[in-house]
Amino acid sequence: MSVQGARRPTLAGVAERAGVSLKTASRVLNGEPNVAEATRERVRAAATALGFRRNAVAADLARGGASRLLGFISGDIANPFYSALASGIERVARDNDMHLITTSCEEDPERERLLTEELLERRVGGLVVTPATGDHALLAGELAAGTPVVFVDRPASGLEADTVVIDNRGGIRAAVRHLSDHGHRRIAFVGDNPEVWTFRERQAAFLAVMAELGNEGAERWVRSGAHDAGEARSLVAALLEGPEPPTAVLAENNRVTAGALRALGDAPGGEDVALVGFDDFDLADVLGVTVVSYDAVEMGRRAAELATTPHDPSAPARTVTLETRLIPRGTGERPPRG
Amino acid sequence: MSVQGARRPTLAGVAERAGVSLKTASRVLNGEPNVAEATRERVRAAATALGFRRNAVAADLARGGASRLLGFISGDIANPFYSALASGIERVARDNDMHLITTSCEEDPERERLLTEELLERRVGGLVVTPATGDHALLAGELAAGTPVVFVDRPASGLEADTVVIDNRGGIRAAVRHLSDHGHRRIAFVGDNPEVWTFRERQAAFLAVMAELGNEGAERWVRSGAHDAGEARSLVAALLEGPEPPTAVLAENNRVTAGALRALGDAPGGEDVALVGFDDFDLADVLGVTVVSYDAVEMGRRAAELATTPHDPSAPARTVTLETRLIPRGTGERPPRG
DNA sequence: TTGTATGCGTTATCAC
DNA sequence: GTGATAACGCATACAA
Numbered sequence: 039m040s041v042q043g044a045r046r047p048t049l050a051g052v053a054e055r056a057g058v059s060l061k062t063a064s065r066v067l068n069g070e071p072n073v074a075e076a077t078r079e080r081v082r083a084a085a086t087a088l089g090f091r092r093n094a095v096a097a098d099l100a101r102g103g104a105s106r107l108l109g110f111i112s113g114d115i116a117n118p119f120y121s122a123l124a125s126g127i128e129r130v131a132r133d134n135d136m137h138l139i140t141t142s143c144e145e146d147p148e149r150e151r152l153l154t155e156e157l158l159e160r161r162v163g164g165l166v167v168t169p170a171t172g173d174h175a176l177l178a179g180e181l182a183a184g185t186p187v188v189f190v191d192r193p194a195s196g197l198e199a200d201t202v203v204i205d206n207r208g209g210i211r212a213a214v215r216h217l218s219d220h221g222h223r224r225i226a227f228v229g230d231n232p233e234v235w236t237f238r239e240r241q242a243a244f245l246a247v248m249a250e251l252g253n254e255g256a257e258r259w260v261r262s263g264a265h266d267a268g269e270a271r272s273l274v275a276a277l278l279e280g281p282e283p284p285t286a287v288l289a290e291n292n293r294v295t296a297g298a299l300r301a302l303g304d305a306p307g308g309e310d311v312a313l314v315g316f317d318d319f320d321l322a323d324v325l326g327v328t329v330v331s332y333d334a335v336e337m338g339r340r341a342a343e344l345a346t347t348p349h350d351p352s353a354p355a356r357t358v359t360l361e362t363r364l365i366p367r368g369t370g371e372r373p374p375r376g
Numbered sequence: 377m378s379v380q381g382a383r384r385p386t387l388a389g390v391a392e393r394a395g396v397s398l399k400t401a402s403r404v405l406n407g408e409p410n411v412a413e414a415t416r417e418r419v420r421a422a423a424t425a426l427g428f429r430r431n432a433v434a435a436d437l438a439r440g441g442a443s444r445l446l447g448f449i450s451g452d453i454a455n456p457f458y459s460a461l462a463s464g465i466e467r468v469a470r471d472n473d474m475h476l477i478t479t480s481c482e483e484d485p486e487r488e489r490l491l492t493e494e495l496l497e498r499r500v501g502g503l504v505v506t507p508a509t510g511d512h513a514l515l516a517g518e519l520a521a522g523t524p525v526v527f528v529d530r531p532a533s534g535l536e537a538d539t540v541v542i543d544n545r546g547g548i549r550a551a552v553r554h555l556s557d558h559g560h561r562r563i564a565f566v567g568d569n570p571e572v573w574t575f576r577e578r579q580a581a582f583l584a585v586m587a588e589l590g591n592e593g594a595e596r597w598v599r600s601g602a603h604d605a606g607e608a609r610s611l612v613a614a615l616l617e618g619p620e621p622p623t624a625v626l627a628e629n630n631r632v633t634a635g636a637l638r639a640l641g642d643a644p645g646g647e648d649v650a651l652v653g654f655d656d657f658d659l660a661d662v663l664g665v666t667v668v669s670y671d672a673v674e675m676g677r678r679a680a681e682l683a684t685t686p687h688d689p690s691a692p693a694r695t696v697t698l699e700t701r702l703i704p705r706g707t708g709e710r711p712p713r714g
Numbered sequence: 715t716t717g718t719a720t721g722c723g724t725t726a727t728c729a730c
Numbered sequence: 731g732t733g734a735t736a737a738c739g740c741a742t743a744c745a746a
Contacts, residue, residue, distance in 0.1 A: 094499070128453060139475045415715080
């Protein structure tokens, strides 16, 4: 039982107490073979008597190379999407006897850079990043040094690296076609900031599919800049009050969907406007919201698997694309009206 | 620019290249005073030329004491409640120049014990734990050694330690009184497993308030064992189909609320049953669900503040209790019927 | 203003 | 089977 102020028991202390050398004590405590059973017992007894607990910091240093830590730079850990990612990553980390350091960069490239630097200083064994807009070329050296860096949800810019994304275009295509099949032509697309890669992908797909369907000039149905639910609510409200109100809304992410739901709830006749949301969310079934869904936990898992595999700089960067799936629940099947 | 296989540049390397001693290089890179500007420049130049990045593992070890890591043992990081906690904790960690290690114990005491051990091996500077049921007496030694261990959401068992909880009893009291004020007497209380401390607190408060209100024998309105939304749904459905259906349901946590909503949606006349949920949740406003709310991010912050302050074993354990607040949104104001 | 020497608590190499 | 002894990369009294 240690006392405050007193140093913590060390391996050397255990060895001394057991009357063996450091190396032998190390052998026993790491379960290595070639130790006499009697010695083993003595060392174990000494360890428990002293309340010994190995120092993983020292172990990581002595072992050289990377620490048994995995880094995750998210946009905001309180966002369910990121915590689902974190959940998947953590499981894989655990399977590899590693711990997960989670950080939030709040979509700020400078903060992301700083966090990246800090995590690399900790000599993380791998790094999973949801990249904010910004240049990632600085990581090239680190990659070359063998640290696996994996980008998730969005690709890096200025750098070839392993990436895990979802099939954004396919998801949007399914959503637009679904609405079109139900008779909609005045379909609005409301999303986050155009600086965000996923927005641009989804917007491009939206415009492409609208054009394919003979629904030209869809640019006028696009609204961007909704970074949170409140802004999304305003944008959708303005659309509904505008001169040419849409009969359907395609929300680009979960926060936009939340804002859109509120706007539809406020507006007269809002319950007749169709809605499809990108990203599934809790209670979407109760609300009856049709969504484009995918498995965020699996996404984290896949990213972590890449991030726990030693990086081979000579191999080409890998890209994993996960499928999306449209789940009809009601709001997406409303017929156009007005 | 480092190359794979090549060792990473070290402080010694920088010093050598700059033609100064290790200590001087250290001074410059740590921004310490008393170095000639010219020397400073040379060291900086050498560092950038070599692509030097300090090794935080080595620094932590050399400095002795704890590492600049904070540990968080949650039930399940994918649960919005825990990720809100994590968010609050991370901010405080950052303010203290520390990183956060997040782990999930899935309410398994054995796993919690293991994780605790692992984090202590990493020599975390502090530990925030949402304790599963189990004994925490083993941590006494660690506390005595000065590591701040803080329990959040639930107190430890068998150990006096800093704790951050919410006013569970006050929250339940407000909810039951609210329903009573709206004319309800057949109020069901549906919750998680009785092994969970919060359940017991809330259940006890429920029974006490019911008795105060002259509503005796409320035990028959208690249902437990709903650890997830699916189980909650079944329990509520059974209640509604039973011989004495309640006119109001008090859901003990967010998962139970989700299940209850689904059950009410299924049952004929379910839209007339009142509902109050403990824990606020996203889109509760859209769904119009009355809840007992509190600030989980703040909870994490308070816990982290305690966990980043050196523990004084001679001081008595502190308990922080955060207030709850009832937010009427519709489901809690339905009059009794039937 | 700059440098020397030693310690941090492990792991790992090799010899015995 | 067991044990000296040297890394690991940095911090820090202490000296110059």
